[in-house]
Amino acid sequence: MIQPRLRTIPEATVARLAVYLRVLAGFADGGRTTVSSGELASAAGVNPAGLRKDLSHLGSCGVRGVGYDVRALRERIARVLGAEQSRACVLVGLGNLGTALADYAGFGSRGFRFTGLFDAAPDRVGERIGGLTVQPMTELEATVTGTGVSIGVIATPAEVAQQICERLTAAGVRSILNFAPVTLTAPAGVDVRQVDLSVELQVLAFLGQQRAVPAGEVSA
Incomplete structure (x- = not known):
């Protein structure tokens, strides 16, 4: 072969x-x-x-x-x-988007499994989502090191995302998927993928606007 x-x-x-x-x-x-x-x-x-x-x-x-x-x-x-391997992930931020991600069953079939869900809001801690219990932020580092987490998913508000990135990388995470609407700064050797839904929607709106402009028409 x-x-x-x-x-x-x-x-x-x-x-x-x-x-x-x-x-x-x-x-x-x-x-x-x-x-x-x-x-x-x-x-x-x-x-x-x-x-x-x-x-x-x-x-x-x-x-x-x-x-x-x-x-x-x-x-x-x-x-x-590497989809044949099971990769441990943690998700930080259990707002509407984070909850939807945590509850999505399709990740398992692609080799990804959440081993920890974290949120700073006391009323979210203890909830069961997607078969896991939401943990307090104080337990983040211990879970990352204890379960061999390779990927961190950030779905927090923009103002705390950088801090979460730093905590994850300090604990050993080397791959981050960021849904927070902010550009993260990560150490060398850490891969960060940005998913900004508002940017994607703006691109789609622009493309739709372009299709609506008659052929040959040029804006002044």
């Missing part, structure tokens, strides 16, 4: 591989055994040439005229992304 060249896979390609993995899971659940590059690309929202370029990082995958074996390609991508 040709081994994937992990060190050369661009970050943007890794993000698309995660999408392909989700799409392939849907095909497998529907009983599909093979899929063409055109079908997979369409379902993932990319063009076939881009799909083939992304998959070229994994080595030889498909068969000309036949397509891709759904199970084999799913396993190949899962192995590259």
Whole structure:
């Protein structure tokens, strides 16, 4: 088997591989055994040439005229992304968004499991969400070190997110997914992914506005 060249896979390609993995899971659940590059690309929202370029990082995958074996390609991508391993995560901030994330059952099927939920509000501590009890912030570091947490998810207000980032990284977390509307500063060797829902909505609003402008019309 040709081994994937992990060190050369661009970050943007890794993000698309995660999408392909989700799409392939849907095909497998529907009983599909093979899929063409055109079908997979369409379902993932990319063009076939881009799909083939992304998959070229994994080595030889498909068969000309036949397509891709759904199970084999799913396993190949899962192995590259590390989805076959169970990764412990903690989530800080149990507002509406944090509660929805904690209660989402789909993370488990992708290899992620929350081992701790934390909030500073006394009325949230002790609640059961997604099978876990919300803990006070005083227990954050002990949980991170005691359960081997590799990913920290921040869903707090912006004004406390940096402090939470510093506490997580000091405790050994090296990957952070940040939903707080603020840019975090993290030490070297720590990966931070920013998910700002307001920014994404503004981008969509702009794109919708552009579609509404008649072709050839230029603003003064």
